[in-house]
Amino acid sequence: MKVYTTNTCTYCVVMKNFLKDKGLPFEEINVQHDPIAADRLVKTTGEMGVPQTEINGQWVLGFDPEKVMQLVK
Numbered sequence: 001m002k003v004y005t006t007n008t009c010t011y012c013v014v015m016k017n018f019l020k021d022k023g024l025p026f027e028e029i030n031v032q033h034d035p036i037a038a039d040r041l042v043k044t045t046g047e048m049g050v051p052q053t054e055i056n057g058q059w060v061l062g063f064d065p066e067k068v069m070q071l072v073k
Contacts (some may be wrong), residue, residue, distance in 0.1 A: 001026040001072075004052045011063040012051040018065055022073060026053075036058050 003019070004028050005012035019026050031038035032051065040047055045059050053060040053069040 002029055002054045003027070004029050004031055004037070004050050004054075006030065006032045006050050008069070009050050015051045015053060015063050018068070022069075024068075 001024060003012070003015055005016070005028055007030065008022065016026070021070070028069065029037050031041060041052060045052060045061070047061055047071045049061060049062065052067065058071050060071065
């Protein structure tokens with residue numbers, strides 16, 4: 001699972017805390033520090049907003065705990 005974030009994104013913090021609370025391991029990719037990842041993210045999803053979370057090839061845009069839990073089952 002990968003969570004794409006920025007330094008100033010409140011919902012990114014909420015998403016990371018949710019995943020930690022659920023014991024779900026994830027890799028954080030801060031697109032402010034990695035412009036190549038930012039470009040790849042926009043090309044893949046067509047979205048510029050964060051957080052974006054990739055779970056088993058599926059994407060969750062924003063903080064959507066119900067969708068996250070559906071995809072990790």
